[in-house]
Amino acid sequence: MPVIEFGHFTVSWRDIVDILIVGYLFHLIILLVKGTRAVSVIYGLFVVILFYYLSGEFGFYTLHWLLGNFLGSIFLVVIILFQKDIRRALAVVGAKGLFAREKLEEEVLNELVLAVVKMADKRIGALIVLEKNIPLGDIIERGVEIKAKITKELLMSIFYPGSPLHDGAVIIRQGRVEAAGCVLPLAVGISPRSELGTRHRAAIGITEESDAISIVVSEERGAISVAIGGKLTSALDEVRLRRVIQNAWQR
Incomplete structure (x- = not known):
């Protein structure tokens, strides 16, 4: 059952919950990488993705091909370079008290x-x-x-x-x-x-x-x-x- 309607565009309660969950996950990721080397990598990755998109739009096919191959292996590169940061982030996600930590008295x-x-x-x-x-x-x-x-x-x-x-x-x-x-x-x-x-x-x-x-x-x-x-x-x-x-x- 739609909750909001904009002409032919409808938003259901499932869509709202989906957006909230994704937003919360992004919020957690930002908290986990804040203050680590991973922040610089994320910014750099956004720049590479932007150049990849622009190179395709403006017909720089060689650059587009090179960036495409780089992005295809970036997942493995990130895991190798930042295994310690990733391990710590996953430990936080799996640790008790992620959602409710006791206040420091x-x-x-x-x-x-x-x-x-x-x-x-x-x-x-x-x-x-x-x-x-x-x-x-x-x-x-x-x-x-x-x-x-x-x-x-x-x-x-x-x-x-x-x-x-x-x-x-x-x-x-x-x-x-x-x-x-x-x-x-x-x-x-x-x-x-x-x-x-x-x-x-x-x-x-x-x-x-x-x-x-x-x-x-x-x-x-x-x-x-x-x-x-x-x-x-x-x-x-x-x-x-x-x-x-x-x-x-x-x-």
Whole structure:
């Protein structure tokens, strides 16, 4: 039964639902690729498709043939070049909480930010990971189980120099300190000559393979950095740290 009629053109409720589903899927795709290398590839692909169409319209048959062959194999090329981004996107789609993620409680955020700022002031090195949609169970299992309410004192005691757990990462799950002393995968593609230390490489590495948020405190400089989607934002103060975490959590 048609819902809307424009002369010979009719729109049924199925058409409306179909459009809404497709629109929502495009919305999800944009959210998944936002901030990744895939964004540039998508823009470039649109340009290639535009040139392919125009070359056919204006009779540039050689160019049209070349672009047609390129587009015929682009699917395989994208999979090879961006397998890590695709794997992470599919993991988000299949992970729990995609449609309803728990809100990051203000108390949790306050304790976390206070602890990080305090450790930065005292130049205590730290690496804290906030689990989001993609479960980090395999990493948690290799660490030391904590399962405790997050407090500034607890985090500082874990990372205090001389503590047996201070060299590993703390994983925060659902607002609680789930595990400590965790070993994270190191980032790939970073030059050995880079000034980034092991903590920063690990912070970037875990965000390359998941949608987690990593917070790093440098014990040499007392600088605070946050890694999201394989990218590191450095030299954060308390206000910017809070804002970056909140924005990243809501993505």
